[in-house]
Amino acid sequence: MKAKIGILTVSDRASAGVYEDLSGKAIMDVLGEYLSCEWERVYEVIPDEQSLIEEALKDMADVQECSLIVTTGGTGPALRDVTPEATEAVCEKMMPGFGELMRQVSLKYVPTAILSRQVAGIRGKSLIINLPGKPKSIRECLDAVFPAVPYCIDLIGGAYLTCHEEVIKPFRPKA
Ligand SMILES: Nc1ncnc2c1ncn2[C@@H]1O[C@H](COP(=O)(O)OP(=O)(O)OP(=O)(O)O)[C@@H](O)[C@H]1O
Numbered sequence: 001m002k003a004k005i006g007i008l009t010v011s012d013r014a015s016a017g018v019y020e021d022l023s024g025k026a027i028m029d030v031l032g033e034y035l036s037c038e039w040e041r042v043y044e045v046i047p048d049e050q051s052l053i054e055e056a057l058k059d060m061a062d063v064q065e066c067s068l069i070v071t072t073g074g075t076g077p078a079l080r081d082v083t084p085e086a087t088e089a090v091c092e093k094m095m096p097g098f099g100e101l102m103r104q105v106s107l108k109y110v111p112t113a114i115l116s117r118q119v120a121g122i123r124g125k126s127l128i129i130n131l132p133g134k135p136k137s138i139r140e141c142l143d144a145v146f147p148a149v150p151y152c153i154d155l156i157g158g159a160y161l162t163c164h165e166e167v168i169k170p171f172r173p174k175a
């Protein structure tokens with residue numbers, strides 16, 4: 001099965017064309033460096049509206065059958081930041097370790113790492129992971145959690161992800 005990966009940028013300004021979506025691009029670049037298997041991307045840029053975020057996540061998970069969905073933006077405390085709420089609303093199971101680890105690692109880079117409420121969870125055969133909006137946060141967060149991502153996707157019946165192990169080494173306890 002060819003892996004499908006959803007990349008969802010949640011940003012009022014990127015979706016309005018005020019700035020180029022560098023964070024979505026960073027997700028594509030980092031995943032391109034990590035993955036040795038063939039994969040297809042499903043990409044969307046939407047404003048910070050909870051209903052639109054939920055709709056996009058459900059479409060990527062249920063219709064497009066993405067094994068992994070990575071969001072960027074909308075995780076902070078500002079009024080319009082609702083990506084974690086939308087993620088929780090569509091997930092059957094939350095995976096708190098992802099947010100805990102990303103926040104902890106991010107503190108090495110910025111003291112404001114604690115302002116991100118980023119979460120991860122499972123919807124069907126999809127793992128959804130929230131990342132902050134800043135382009136530089138993408139690699140900082142993904143480097144920390146990605147080693148656990150392929151095995152998590154194995155456990156929920158998603159696509160079998162393989163990686164360039166000199167770049168990132170996935171850990172599969174039963175391999
Ligand atoms: N998708 C993106 N592409 C490029 N830069 C971004 C993106 N998202 C955020 N940034 C940058 O990070 C800074 C802080 O992100 P912030 O959380 O304020 O943005 P956001 O909430 O994603 O954007 P908005 O307020 O338009 O929804 C922004 O001012 C911008 O410079």
Ligand SMILES: Nc1nc2c(c(=O)[nH]1)N[C@H]1C(S)=C(S)[C@@H](COP(=O)(O)O)O[C@H]1N2
Nearest residue numbers: 073074075076106112113116132133137140
């Ligand atoms: N790794 C990392 N995490 C980070 C940051 C960062 O630059 N790098 N920025 C922080 C800041 S300043 C904010 S406000 C929160 C929330 O960002 P968001 O609302 O764009 O998702 O993420 C935090 N987490």
